[in-house]
Amino acid sequence: MNTTHPPQPHSPAIQVQDAVKTFRTRSETVRAVQGVSLEVPRGGVVALLGPNGAGKTTLLDMVLGMSEPTSGAVSVCGERPRAAVAHGKVGAVQQVGGLLADLSVRETVTMIASLYPDHLPVDEALERAGAASFARRKVAKCSGGQQQRVRFALALLPRPELLVLDEPTAGMDVQSRTEFWDAMRAETERGLTVVFATHYLQEAEDVAERIVLMDAGRVTFDGSVDELRSTSRHHTVSFVWPAGEPLPEFAGATVSRRSESRVHLRTEDADALARELLTRTPASALEISRGGLDEAFAALVRHDDAAA
Numbered sequence: 001m002n003t004t005h006p007p008q009p010h011s012p013a014i015q016v017q018d019a020v021k022t023f024r025t026r027s028e029t030v031r032a033v034q035g036v037s038l039e040v041p042r043g044g045v046v047a048l049l050g051p052n053g054a055g056k057t058t059l060l061d062m063v064l065g066m067s068e069p070t071s072g073a074v075s076v077c078g079e080r081p082r083a084a085v086a087h088g089k090v091g092a093v094q095q096v097g098g099l100l101a102d103l104s105v106r107e108t109v110t111m112i113a114s115l116y117p118d119h120l121p122v123d124e125a126l127e128r129a130g131a132a133s134f135a136r137r138k139v140a141k142c143s144g145g146q147q148q149r150v151r152f153a154l155a156l157l158p159r160p161e162l163l164v165l166d167e168p169t170a171g172m173d174v175q176s177r178t179e180f181w182d183a184m185r186a187e188t189e190r191g192l193t194v195v196f197a198t199h200y201l202q203e204a205e206d207v208a209e210r211i212v213l214m215d216a217g218r219v220t221f222d223g224s225v226d227e228l229r230s231t232s233r234h235h236t237v238s239f240v241w242p243a244g245e246p247l248p249e250f251a252g253a254t255v256s257r258r259s260e261s262r263v264h265l266r267t268e269d270a271d272a273l274a275r276e277l278l279t280r281t282p283a284s285a286l287e288i289s290r291g292g293l294d295e296a297f298a299a300l301v302r303h304d305d306a307a308a
């Protein structure tokens, strides 16, 4: 925010007011962020979800003070983003860069720690980021997931109040991803606020209490996972179907999943389907759920190719 007011201790972690960011290239003007307003209170995990080119990175760059909005205002922990970064209130875990291949993990963290007058002890940063077990390894020899944990340790050094992560688990396998988020959750339990950008609906659902969905530079949804799901017009009706019994077609319904014991049908009219199943078929143990997070997501973005 363009203000010289002193930081407010209880100000939101992030406040974005009508932010616009325009890039002018030789051939065109790109409106990457088109009037976003957003408030992130302290604590918790917020996922910034959206397909390629939605404007997530552009928005996070403004939050990190790496670029200025063309118009509108951004403040972080009550300060202008650059001041908040300079005061160690914000840490960032970017997907690439920032590491020297020839140093060991410990040397890397020790070197960056020396830049801060006051910082978390190096061993504690390594431990909390889940990087202690490979601290002696050269950065070049670390896997992509391990390098992310090194970046995480670096981000923890100034004891930040807010962590901003841009696609932090891209390219990680399932186990690395789980370990990364377990370590991150321990930090949020200490009061840290985490905001992360992702393409993965599943990841947003697994780790975030709040989802901010961006598309074409605008926020198209802001709420909980359950609220996102409830924007879908579809329901899933699941039931036990006798083994060996052929499954007939049901008007207006499609099979979304079938396991050994249960069939899951997707429909816009759950009542009619449930009535038919219970009165005219051997289906039993019926369950109806509001459904399709994927569908809700796809309906809120122009392209559904990112609904992973």
Ligand SMILES: Nc1ncnc2c1ncn2[C@@H]1O[C@H](COP(=O)(O)OP(=O)(O)OP(=O)(O)O)[C@@H](O)[C@H]1O
Pocket: 023, 024, 025, 030, 031, 032, 050, 051, 052, 053, 054, 055, 056, 057, 058, 059, 199
């Ligand atoms: N420096 C730049 N110059 C010109 N256009 C840019 C610049 N940075 C971003 N853009 C454009 O702004 C739009 C938003 O890009 P941005 O990287 O913020 O999206 P994103 O949601 O982070 O996408 P991804 O998930 O692919 O990283 C895109 O059309 C992109 O091409």
